[in-house]
Amino acid sequence: MSKVRVLVGTKKGAFILTADGKRQEWEVSGPHFAGWELYHLKGSPVDPNRIYASQTSGWFGQIIQRSDDGGKTWNAPGTKPEDLMGPDGMPKGQSNMFLYEGEVGTHKFYDGSQHPWEFKRIWHIEPSLTDPDTAFAGAEDAALFKTVDGGKTWKELSGLRKAKGHLWQPGAGGMAVHTILLDPKNANRIYIAISAAGAFRTDDGGKTWRPINRGLKSQYELPDPDAEVGHCVHRIAMHPSRPDVLFMQKHWDVLRSDNAGDSWQEVSGNLPTDFGFPIDVHAHEPETIYVVPIKSDSEHFPPDGKLRVYRSRTGGNEWEALTKGLPQKDCYVNVLRDAMAVDSLEPCGVYFGTTGGQVYLSADSGDSWNPIVRDLPGVLSVEVQTLP
Amino acid sequence: MIRVVLPFHLRTLARVDGEVQLEVASPVSVRSVLDALEARYPVLRGTLRDHVTLRRRPFVRFFACKEDLSLEPPETRLPDEVVTGAEPFLIVGAMAGG
Numbered sequence: 001m002s003k004v005r006v007l008v009g010t011k012k013g014a015f016i017l018t019a020d021g022k023r024q025e026w027e028v029s030g031p032h033f034a035g036w037e038l039y040h041l042k043g044s045p046v047d048p049n050r051i052y053a054s055q056t057s058g059w060f061g062q063i064i065q066r067s068d069d070g071g072k073t074w075n076a077p078g079t080k081p082e083d084l085m086g087p088d089g090m091p092k093g094q095s096n097m098f099l100y101e102g103e104v105g106t107h108k109f110y111d112g113s114q115h116p117w118e119f120k121r122i123w124h125i126e127p128s129l130t131d132p133d134t135a136f137a138g139a140e141d142a143a144l145f146k147t148v149d150g151g152k153t154w155k156e157l158s159g160l161r162k163a164k165g166h167l168w169q170p171g172a173g174g175m176a177v178h179t180i181l182l183d184p185k186n187a188n189r190i191y192i193a194i195s196a197a198g199a200f201r202t203d204d205g206g207k208t209w210r211p212i213n214r215g216l217k218s219q220y221e222l223p224d225p226d227a228e229v230g231h232c233v234h235r236i237a238m239h240p241s242r243p244d245v246l247f248m249q250k251h252w253d254v255l256r257s258d259n260a261g262d263s264w265q266e267v268s269g270n271l272p273t274d275f276g277f278p279i280d281v282h283a284h285e286p287e288t289i290y291v292v293p294i295k296s297d298s299e300h301f302p303p304d305g306k307l308r309v310y311r312s313r314t315g316g317n318e319w320e321a322l323t324k325g326l327p328q329k330d331c332y333v334n335v336l337r338d339a340m341a342v343d344s345l346e347p348c349g350v351y352f353g354t355t356g357g358q359v360y361l362s363a364d365s366g367d368s369w370n371p372i373v374r375d376l377p378g379v380l381s382v383e384v385q386t387l388p
Numbered sequence: 389m390i391r392v393v394l395p396f397h398l399r400t401l402a403r404v405d406g407e408v409q410l411e412v413a414s415p416v417s418v419r420s421v422l423d424a425l426e427a428r429y430p431v432l433r434g435t436l437r438d439h440v441t442l443r444r445r446p447f448v449r450f451f452a453c454k455e456d457l458s459l460e461p462p463e464t465r466l467p468d469e470v471v472t473g474a475e476p477f478l479i480v481g482a483m484a485g486g
Contacts, residue, residue, distance in 0.1 A: 035397055059447040059481040060397060060435040076401075076431045096434045 003387040004343050005070065006351060007051065008359055009038035012377035014053060016071045019372075021345055023363045026372050032074065033065065040124045040338055040381040041071075047132040048385050052151060054122040054137070062121050064095045064137075064151050078152030095151050098122070098139055101158035107141065108169040117141045117161070124338060124381075126180035130187070138177030142168060142194045146206065157206035160192065164211065164229045171196035171232055178337055179236050183243040191246065191261060196221070196232040199248070201261050212261030221251060235337040237279045239286035247289050247316070249279040249337075254291055256316050267316020272303050278340035282365060283348040287315040290350060290366060292335040301332035309352070311366045325369035326360065333358070338381035345386060353379025390421055390466075391476040398436075398479070402429040407476060416471045418450055419462035436479065451478040 006017040013031030032038075036055045044050040049070040055063040066077045078095045098119045109115035120140045128134035133150040136157075143161060145154040160177075168175060173195055183189035188205045191212070198213040211229050219225040221232055232251035239245065244260040247267075253274050255264040268274035273293045282288035289312050295303045302308060306329065309322040333356035343349040350362045357376040362369045392408040399405070410424045419442075426433045437444050442462070444450070450457045453467045453475050469475035 034400075057397065059395075059445070060401075061445060062434070063401065063431070078430075094430070094433055094439065096431075097439045099440065 002345055004345065004349065005043075005048075005385040005387060006341075006359065006372070007041040007043065007053075007071070007381075007383040007385070008353055008373075008376065008379060009040050009053070009338075009381035010353075010357070010377040010379050011037050014038040014041055014055075015373070015376055017359065017372050023343075023345070023349055023361060028373055029071065031377075032071070036063075037121075038380065039121060040383075042125050042127055042383045043070075043385045044127040044132040044135075045129050046127075048387055050127070050132040050150075052125040052127060052135055054125055056121040062096050062098065062119070064122070064125075064154075066095075066151050077150050094153065098137070098143075098145055098154055099156070100143060100161075101156040105161060105165065107161075107165055107175065108167055110170065114166065117143065119143075120174065121176075123176045123178045124180055126182060129182050129184055136180050136182075136190070138180050138192065140174045140176030141170070142175045142177050142197060144177050144180070144192060144206065157202075159202070159207050160200060160209045163200050163209040165197075167229050168194065168197035169230065179233070181236060181238050181243075181246075184240045185243050189243070189260070191236060191238075193233040193236050193248075195234065196230060196251075198229050198231040199233050199236060199261055212257075213264075214262065215255065215257075215264030215266075216248075216250060217253070217266075218251065234277045235279045237281050237289070239281045242286050245286065245315075247279050247281060249276050249291055251275065251297060254279065254316060267312070269312070269317035269319055271310055271319050272308075272321075276335075277337040278335055278352065280340045280342055280350070282350075283342045283344040284346070285313070285348075285365075288313045288365070289315065290340065291319075292340070292352065294334060300334045305330050305332060307331040307333065307354075309350070309362075309366055309369075322362070322366045322369070324367065325362075336380055339379050341382050341384040343384045343386045349384070351382050351384055353382045355379065389473045390416060390424070390470060391473055392421065392425060393476045393478045395479060395481040397481070398432060401431055401435070404429070409473075414471070416466050417463050418457055418460065418466065421466065421477055422462075447482040449478075449480040449482055451480055452476075 002021040008015040013034045015030035039054045041053040051067040053065040065074045106114035122137045124138040126136045137145040144157045179193035181191040200209045216231045217225045235249045246257045248255045254268045307326045310319040333354035340352040353359045355378040359372045390410045
């Protein structure tokens with residue numbers, strides 16, 4: 001029978017939730033890296049026991065951790081002496097070193113001045129679809145890094161910051177690459193998204209990038225609502241069978257693109273509010289998508305104290321509230337952008353974590369929900385592995 | 389032998405219990421102790437000071453013999469009590485406040 005492994009990053013450590021394919025009885029392992037912020041954990045599609053994790057601290061900076069046994073044991077890659085000593089006896093591999101390539105350069109700052117890029121943390125790690133030793137990491141301040149040696153060393157794909165990086169400006173939540181989508185049909189195509197710069201695409205494996213924000217409108221956030229960059233994209237999702245079709249939760253507005261991001265159309269439709277953070281796609285129905293509407297940018301909690309996932313079976317515009325099993329009064333949690341995921345079982349499982357420490361599961365594509373855990377630290381990210 | 393006390397999270401990261409003991413050639417300074425510490429525990433590189441500039445991270449503090457050496461130049465020699473091992477060199481995570 002298949003199994004599922006849910007990787008949960010929280011403000012105070014990582015937790016791993018496992019169950020068989022029925023998804024009824026759960027084992028909880030953790031906290032791993034207790035006391036650290038775990039922004040994101042994700043397993044390799046090629047080798048599911050290879051899991052990368054981003055461990056960060058306001059005191060001690062960035063650590064990359066790696067497990068090769070499905071999360072039972074962890075090591076910071078490249079920190080064993082035998083890994084580190086080069087021919088000259090000096091250290092060579094440093095898995096927590098993220099250096100901007102070449103001249104660091106500047107971006108627009110809160111006060112309108114130009115400000116040097118400063119590395120703060122890794123928000124998201126996206127393992128390669130074909131090689132367990134290759135992964136991409138999205139950084140704050142916004143940049144994309146790549147490892148080809150299992151996380152021992154990281155190198156910036158600096159072409160991204162040449163896509164009008166001098167005009168990017170941090171929002172209140174910082175300026176980070178938080179979304180990385182790898183095209184399963186075209187190894188040279190990658191999509192990324194940055195708050196608050198927008199969405200970008202490369203078609204040459206990361207050498208050059210261009211903004212893909214045509215159709216986004218930010219009338220309350222930008223002086224030019226149709227600006228080429230500067231939009232606060234919160235999340236992008238795709239179904240692997242249709243990598244040219246993208247779904248976006250922007251600061252305000254839910255949108256879709258049917259041409260790989262060349263243009264976008266709003267599909268907020270009948271949502272009670274189109275502000276929110278996560279968006280995801282059903283594993284078996286490419287036109288079924290999920291969002292969690294949040295009241296507003298000033299009030300980061302569900303409208304009316306009711307936690308509702310909204311599902312569209314039509315690729316947007318027509319939405320239905322999913323409430324069964326979710327708190328429908330006095331609920332004021334948020335669901336962050338990386339905190340929703342789906343498994344590939346039948347029926348599709350949908351998972352999300354809240355800032356209140358709950359991780360909810362729907363084992364019937366959203367029709368009903370149950371908490372797997374209720375009292376974790378605030379959840380930053382949720383990923384799901386479907387295992388044989 | 390220099391005795392170094394790490395904060396909890398870095399002891400966990402480096403997988404050490406209690407104090408760390410390091411051989412450090414004279415003259416013993418903040419910098420030479422940190423160099424020796426990072427050579428022994430490479431996972432600590434970048435957690436105490438910047439990889440490139442070697443500047444102390446803002447919320448890391450260095451104490452010795454009841455003195456705060458955090459703002460002193462890295463070449464500052466450590467007190468004899470630390471050099472002889474009578475007193476530890478303390479690496480501390482700054483108070484979060486609140």
